[in-house]
Amino acid sequence: MARRDRVIDAALVGAAALDVWLTTEVFAAEDLDLLTIAFEVLAVLGLTVRRRLPYVSFLVALPSWFLSAAMVAMLIALYTVARNTRDRRVLAACAVAVFLGYDFPWSPYDLSAVPDKALLRNVVYAAMTAAAPVFLGQLMARMREIEDARCHERRLVAETTLARERAQLAREMHDVVSHQVSLIAVRAGALQVSTTDPDTKDAASTIRRLSTDTLDELRHMVTLLRASGSLATELTPQPTLAELERLIAHSGIEVRLDGSVPTGIGAHAQRAIYRTVQEALTNVRKHAPGAVAAVHIEQDNNDLTVTITNTRPTRPTVSLPSARHGLLGIRERAELLGGTVEAAPTIDGGFRVRLALSTDRQ
Structure with a gap:
């Protein structure tokens, strides 16, 4: 994990822990039970594995969402699930769970005692609270896909440019260098046949053999240059x-x-x-x-x-x-x-x- 990611994770865990502490302080006068506090602490600890196990982080935070007023851990967990999943059914189920936890916390209360306007307001707030992390997570996931696509596009442009340069080099080697070496081989062969001096004949034979070997190497290099499409082909x-x-x-x-x-x-x-x-x-x-x-x-x-x-x-x-x-x-x-x-x-x-x-x- 990059250092930047570790800093972000630490900041999010800290924000969730601060939210739990403030919630505990506010509701201390109402005899907040130890089970609720334990679930709140567990929700905060679940954020430490959110990148590797986003669903585990969400499920661990879910009980505290129904039992307490602490919100930060649950919203971070839902955002992480939204950023890492492509299954809309799973995402909808998670959002519905958050919606229900906001509107129907534990212990249950008498809905008939709540004014209609207040109940409608709670429904709207619950929907917005569940939808915001989902839309933000999906947006970040789409931005990541777009960035990956752009990186791939840039790599393809670089590979195409390199392939074009190699093709041009291959043509030059084939049309110019190979032609010149072929002429050397032909002239050396002609000299080998026409001369009567043993030393000259031996030198011409050596030149002709080296020219032929060089032509074979050039043909092999031209084939490699035309077939290779990126710099990585020679390195991996x-x-x-x-x-x-x-x-x-x-x-x-x-x-x-x-x-x-x-x-x-x-x-x-x-x-x-x-x-x-x-x-x-x-x-x-x-x-x-x-x-x-x-x-x-x-x-x-x-x-x-x-x-x-x-x-x-x-x-x-x-x-x-x-x-x-x-x-x-x-x-x-x-x-x-x-x-x-x-x-x-x-x-x-x-x-x-x-x-x-x-x-x-x-």
């Missing part, structure tokens, strides 16, 4: 299809995998499939909140097709800046392998990305 192990299920499990959205992961294909094809699925699932999370995705893999002889489809979003979307560099990058990867990528909306409001490769060319 490249992903393979063995990591595809882990990618899906940690995508942060609900994803179904149909078909078996193909085996026996080249490393470049494996990277193309992995990056295509990764980019498609990232776009689902960014542009279709609440959508469900499916990854369908189909292999027919030498034809391999990977289709990523998502349903329409179930939550409001926020318009984010996008240069579509991600789709451009996976199209370029596919083209280098002789494949194609198709991306288009579906008739039901979702989106589909389809990668087609021929495994006999890998």
